[in-house]
Amino acid sequence: MTDPWQECMDHCVEIAKQAGKVIREALQDDIAVMHKSSQVDLVTETDQRVERLIISSIRAKFPTHSFIAEESVAAGAPSILTDDPTWIIDPIDGTTNFVHGFPFVSVSIGFTVKKEIEFGVVYSCIEDKMYTARKGKGAFCNGLPIKVSGQEDLSRCLVLTEVAFKKDQQQLDTMMANLRSVLTIPVHGIRSPGSAAINMCLVASGAADAYYHLGIHCWDMAGGTAVLTEAGGVIVDVSGGPFDLMSRRLIAASSAAVAERLASHIVDFHVGRDDALGSEKN
Amino acid sequence: MTDIWQSAMDHAVVLARKAGQVVRDAVGDAQKEAVMVKSSSIDLVTQTDQKVEKLIIQSVKEKFPTHCFIGEESVAAGEVCVLTDSPTWIIDPIDGTTNFVHTFPFVAISIGFSVNKQVEFGVVYSCLQDQMYTARRGKGAFCNGRPLRVSHQKDIRQAIIATEFGSNRDPGVVDKVFSSLKRVVSIPVHGVRGAGSAAINMCLVASGCVEAYYEIGIHVWDIAAGSLIVSEAGGVLMDVDGGPLDLMSRRVLAANNQSVAEHLAKEIDAFRVRRDDAAS
Numbered sequence: 001m002t003d004p005w006q007e008c009m010d011h012c013v014e015i016a017k018q019a020g021k022v023i024r025e026a027l028q029d030d031i032a033v034m035h036k037s038s039q040v041d042l043v044t045e046t047d048q049r050v051e052r053l054i055i056s057s058i059r060a061k062f063p064t065h066s067f068i069a070e071e072s073v074a075a076g077a078p079s080i081l082t083d084d085p086t087w088i089i090d091p092i093d094g095t096t097n098f099v100h101g102f103p104f105v106s107v108s109i110g111f112t113v114k115k116e117i118e119f120g121v122v123y124s125c126i127e128d129k130m131y132t133a134r135k136g137k138g139a140f141c142n143g144l145p146i147k148v149s150g151q152e153d154l155s156r157c158l159v160l161t162e163v164a165f166k167k168d169q170q171q172l173d174t175m176m177a178n179l180r181s182v183l184t185i186p187v188h189g190i191r192s193p194g195s196a197a198i199n200m201c202l203v204a205s206g207a208a209d210a211y212y213h214l215g216i217h218c219w220d221m222a223g224g225t226a227v228l229t230e231a232g233g234v235i236v237d238v239s240g241g242p243f244d245l246m247s248r249r250l251i252a253a254s255s256a257a258v259a260e261r262l263a264s265h266i267v268d269f270h271v272g273r274d275d276a277l278g279s280e281k282n
Numbered sequence: 283m284t285d286i287w288q289s290a291m292d293h294a295v296v297l298a299r300k301a302g303q304v305v306r307d308a309v310g311d312a313q314k315e316a317v318m319v320k321s322s323s324i325d326l327v328t329q330t331d332q333k334v335e336k337l338i339i340q341s342v343k344e345k346f347p348t349h350c351f352i353g354e355e356s357v358a359a360g361e362v363c364v365l366t367d368s369p370t371w372i373i374d375p376i377d378g379t380t381n382f383v384h385t386f387p388f389v390a391i392s393i394g395f396s397v398n399k400q401v402e403f404g405v406v407y408s409c410l411q412d413q414m415y416t417a418r419r420g421k422g423a424f425c426n427g428r429p430l431r432v433s434h435q436k437d438i439r440q441a442i443i444a445t446e447f448g449s450n451r452d453p454g455v456v457d458k459v460f461s462s463l464k465r466v467v468s469i470p471v472h473g474v475r476g477a478g479s480a481a482i483n484m485c486l487v488a489s490g491c492v493e494a495y496y497e498i499g500i501h502v503w504d505i506a507a508g509s510l511i512v513s514e515a516g517g518v519l520m521d522v523d524g525g526p527l528d529l530m531s532r533r534v535l536a537a538n539n540q541s542v543a544e545h546l547a548k549e550i551d552a553f554r555v556r557r558d559d560a561a562s
Contacts, residue, residue, distance in 0.1 A: 033440075042472070096442065096472050096473045097442075097473075099472070100433070100442050100472070100473075100490075100491055100492065100493075101489075101490060101491045102442060102475060102486070102491045102492060103411075103491070127387075149384070158380065158381075158384040158386055162473075163463065163467055163473075163474045164467070164473065165467050165468060165470035165471070172464070172467070172468065176460055176463070176464055179460070179463075180456065180460055183447055183451070183456070184451055184453075184456060186451050188380050188383070188384065189380045189381075189447070189478060190447055190476070191386065191476050191477070191478050192473075192474060192475050192476045193475070194473060194475055202386070205385075206384075206385060207384060207385050207386045207387065208384060208386060209384070
């Protein structure tokens with residue numbers, strides 16, 4: 001029986017490769033940086049160009065499909081997840097890394113139908129690692145199967161998270177307190193690679209055991225969710241409850257035991273939702 | 283005029299590459315490998331650390347029988363750790379042992395060579411990325427043969443800062459680590475990153491990927507090679523309190539220029555740790 005979404009997935013891999021090439025070439029030049037919501041929320045002309053390239057290529061082949069894409073949303077497009085076949089796109093995940101030439105930069109594309117993720121592609125383009133996953137068919141990196149570490153003991157985990165400037169003092173304090181609470185469990189270590197999609201793939205491939213984050217977006221998580229789940233990993237809300245793609249928060253882990261225990265160390269703070277209206281977004 | 287230390291440096295590069303192969307072969311099995319602990323449950327060491335250090339030291343001893351050594355695992359086993367004027371090989375067989383155990387991609391072999399207490403050459407081989415960083419004093423810094431240059435950024439608010447949490451979980455120490463981190467994040471900077479290997483963090487400064495790196499609690503073998511790679515790429519080195527770098531002090535601040543370095547030093551809540559050359 002043919003897979004109705006195989007053609008979409010094949011096209012997705014192709015376009016991710018092309019986008020990765022554009023990004024690598026842009027790294028050779030000086031990069032003019034613009035700001036979005038704050039002086040640490042960066043965007044470049046390459047983000048915008050790559051997103052246009054991806055969307056126009058998909059529209060040409062699949063004209064009835066919908067999109068939720070980072071730069072389009074920043075320009076005012078809605079970000080509500082419907083039952084439509086929907087491409088959820090981050091053209092450059094790790095823009096700060098891109099601007100600085102720090103090696104974790106990815107193109108992240110997740111595809112949903114009836115609000116369920118059917119496949120995901122994350123192309124870590126400086127490392128040239130293509131992570132792919134089709135629902136029910138496993139996860140791969142450059143064609144080789146990948147699996148989570150299976151670690152069940154949080155005190156033997158390498159944990160990923162990101163440290164970012166917060167204008168709100170209370171949020172900054174809570175972020176620091178969470179970091180400290182996790183660090184002093186103690187875990188083996190905490191690392192900050194700088195790309196949410198790549199962080200999910202690092203957990204999926206067993207190079208790290210858990211990743212938690214409050215304040216990312218659905219386009220950062222959609223591709224990686226497929227890869228992590230198909231690699232045998234677990235993804236939940238920071239409260240330990242069910243994962244919500246539009247909630248702007250997640251725990252990705254090598255096992256349910258690690259996810260649950262990690263959740264008990266994290267105090268949440270308000271990050272808004274991707275599908276909130278107007279000013280509630282931030 | 284021939285460089286009297288060129289053959290030593292060439293040998294260091296060959297050894298680093300060989301050691302890198304040993305590490306790559308072991309990394310697949312690293313999760314099954316017996317992981318031992320040193321000063322605490324999170325200060326990890328493996329048989330591969332010990333095997334690689336023996337390999338390097340034995341080979342250097344054959345070629346350069348009068349030279350001295352400061353090697354991480356030898357010191358852990360009781361060898362003296364004092365820097366003299368003698369030609370000295372300062373070795374970290376696996377910088378990023380925690381990363382190695384987890385197969386997280388930043389694992390390096392670090393070999394620094396000093397004479398009269400001055401680093402003459404440095405070799406850092408990031409073996410999972412196959413990136414060979416080298417520097418010879420006065421002759422520039424390179425990665426896989428490509429010359430390295432630090433970032434041009436003068437404004438710390440547009441900088442990425444690298445740092446680590448270290449392996450000391452003493453609450454007083456953790457307080458200071460977090461106090462510094464909060465101050466640095468709030469400058470604000472573009473971002474804070476942690477690769478998990480001091481030697482690689484220093485090479486990231488040298489290659490312009492991050493503007494600065496600071497840490498308290500590392501060792502001379504983590505920074506000897508990297509310190510020359512940073513300075514030969516045009517960067518600056520200092521102590522975390524803004525004073526001159528002291529290789530045995532277990533504190534380091536490496537940056538792309540003086541202005542970023544000084545601004546960063548003001549934000550760091552410095553504290554003292556037991557020196558590498560403290561009498562036991």
